[in-house]
Amino acid sequence: MNIIDGRLISSKLKEEYKKKxxxxxxxxxxxxxxxxxxxxxxxxxxxxxxxxxxxxxxxSDLHLKSEITQEELLKQIDDLNSxxxxxxxxxxxxxxxxxxxxxxxxxxxxxxxxxxxxxxxxGNLASNHPTFTPATPLGIMTLLKEYRxxxxxxxxxxxxxxxxxxxxxxxxxxxxxGTVTVCHSRTKNLGEITKxxxxxxxxxxxxxxxxxxxxxxxxxxxxxxxxxxxxxxxxVGDVDFENAKYKCELITPVPGGVGPMTVISLIDxxxxxx
Ligand code: NAP
Numbered sequence: 001m002n003i004i005d006g007r008l009i010s011s012k013l014k015e016e017y018k019k020k021x022x023x024x025x026x027x028x029x030x031x032x033x034x035x036x037x038x039x040x041x042x043x044x045x046x047x048x049x050x051x052x053x054x055x056x057x058x059x060s061d062l063h064l065k066s067e068i069t070q071e072e073l074l075k076q077i078d079d080l081n082s083x084x085x086x087x088x089x090x091x092x093x094x095x096x097x098x099x100x101x102x103x104x105x106x107x108x109x110x111x112x113x114x115x116x117x118x119x120x121x122x123g124n125l126a127s128n129h130p131t132f133t134p135a136t137p138l139g140i141m142t143l144l145k146e147y148r149x150x151x152x153x154x155x156x157x158x159x160x161x162x163x164x165x166x167x168x169x170x171x172x173x174x175x176x177x178g179t180v181t182v183c184h185s186r187t188k189n190l191g192e193i194t195k196x197x198x199x200x201x202x203x204x205x206x207x208x209x210x211x212x213x214x215x216x217x218x219x220x221x222x223x224x225x226x227x228x229x230x231x232x233x234x235x236v237g238d239v240d241f242e243n244a245k246y247k248c249e250l251i252t253p254v255p256g257g258v259g260p261m262t263v264i265s266l267i268d269x270x271x272x273x274x
Contacts, residue, residue: 002245004222004252006139009146010260014055017267021055028270030059030088030114031080035073035099036066041092051263057270066096073099074107081109087273088114090266093164102163114269117163125168128175132269137169139261140201140222141176142268147250149199149220151176157194159183159210159238160203165224169201190214202238212243221251224258 021027030052032045045061052059064076080086089112095101105113110120116132124131133141144151156178160166170182178199183190185204191214194200202210203224215221225238237254245251252258 002248002250004143004147004250004257006143006252006257006260009143010139010264013142013264013268014051017264017271018055020271021057024271024274026087026274028057028087028273029085030057030090030270031062031086032059033062033064033073033076033089033091035064035068035091035095038092038094041094045092047263048266051267052270055267057267068096068099070099070103073104077104077107081107081112086112088112088270090115091117112273114266114273116168116269122163122168125171125175130172130175132272133172134164134168135265135269136165136203136224136258136262137172138268139265140169140224140258141172142265143222143252143258143261144199144220147220149250151178151199154178154198155196156180156199156201157183157197158201158203159187159190159194160201160205160224162203165203166201169203169224173199173201204238206238207236208238208240210239210244212240212247215239215244215247217247218249219247221248222258223252223254225254226259 034041034045049059080089089108091104105118108118113121113132116134121132125133156173158166158170161182161184170180174180183193194214195216197219199220201222205225207227207229223237223239227236229236235255
C-alpha cells in the first residue's frame with residue numbers, strides 16, 4: 001500500500017507521549033493565544049486543547065479581542081514569558097491585519113516558542129542546530145522517518161515558501177542531506193522542476209494544483225494543502241491525489257496525512273519545554 005497513514009502514526013506517537021508525560025516530574029503548561037473570531041483558529045485551538053487534555057497536559061486558551069493593539073499584545077506575551085508556570089506559548093494565525101505577527105512571535109521567549117516561529121528558533125533551524133522546529137515540517141520529517149524514506153542525496157522539491165511550512169520544510173530536508181529546490185508563485189516551468197523530485201512536498205493552498213504529469217514515477221509525495229471545496233463540504237489537498245497516487249511510491253492523503261502529524265508534533269515540542 002503506498003498511502004501514508006498520518007492518523008496511524010500520530011496515534012502511535014500519542015500513546016508514546018502519554019507514557020512519557022505521565023513520567024515527567026514537571027508537566028508542560030501550554031498557553032494558546034487566539035485573537036479575534038477566526039472560525040478555523042477556534043477549531044484548531046479546540047483540537048490542540050483536547051489533545052493536551054487527553055495527554056494530561058494543562059493548557060489555557062487566551063482569547064483576545066480583535067481590537068487589541070500591538071502594545072497590549074506584546075504586554076500579554078511579556079506576562080506569559082515571566083510566568084514560570086507557563087512553559088509553552090503559541091499564537092494561532094491568522095491574526096487581525098493591523099497587528100505585526102512576526103514581532104509577536106519574536107517577543108515569545110525562545111525557550112517557550114513551541115511553534116518554532118520566532119526568528120531565533122528559525123535561525124537555529126537554518127544553521128542546522130534545531131531547537132523548536134515548526135510543527136508541520138517536524139511532523140512531515142517524522143512521517144518520512146516512520147516510512148523509512150531515505151533523504152540523503154535525494155532530489156527534494158518543496159513548493160511553497162511560507163515561514164510556517166515551506167521554508168522550514170526546505171531547511172529540514174537540507175539538514176537531512178537532501179538536495180533541495182524551493183519553488184514559489186514566481187517559479188518558471190514549475191512542472192519541469194517538480195518532475196525531477198524524488199521527494200516532493202507541496203504547501204501552496206491551491207486545490208489539486210499538482211497534477212500527475214508533474215510528478216516523477218516512483219516519487220514520495222507529501223501534500224500539506226488543506227482546501228475546502230464544494231461549498232466547504234469537502235477537503236482536498238494541493239495534489240490531484242486520485243490520479244497522482246498511481247505514480248507515487250508513497251503519497252499522503254488529505255485528510256489523514258500531514259494534518260494529524262501537525263497536531264501531535266506540537267506535543268513533541270511541548271515535552272522539550274520541561
Ligand atoms: P501561504 O502562507 O499562503 O503560502 C503559500 C505559498 O505557496 C507561498 O510561498 C506562495 O508563493 C506559494 N504559491 C502560491 N501559489 C503558487 C503557485 N501557483 N505555484 C507555486 N507556488 C505557489 O500558505 P501556508 O501557510 O504555507 O499553507 C499552505 C497550505 O498548507 C494551505 O492549504 C494551508 O491550509 C495548509 N496547511 C496545512 C497544514 C497541515 O497541518 N496539514 C499546516 C499548515 C498549513 P509566494 O511566496 O511567491 O507568494
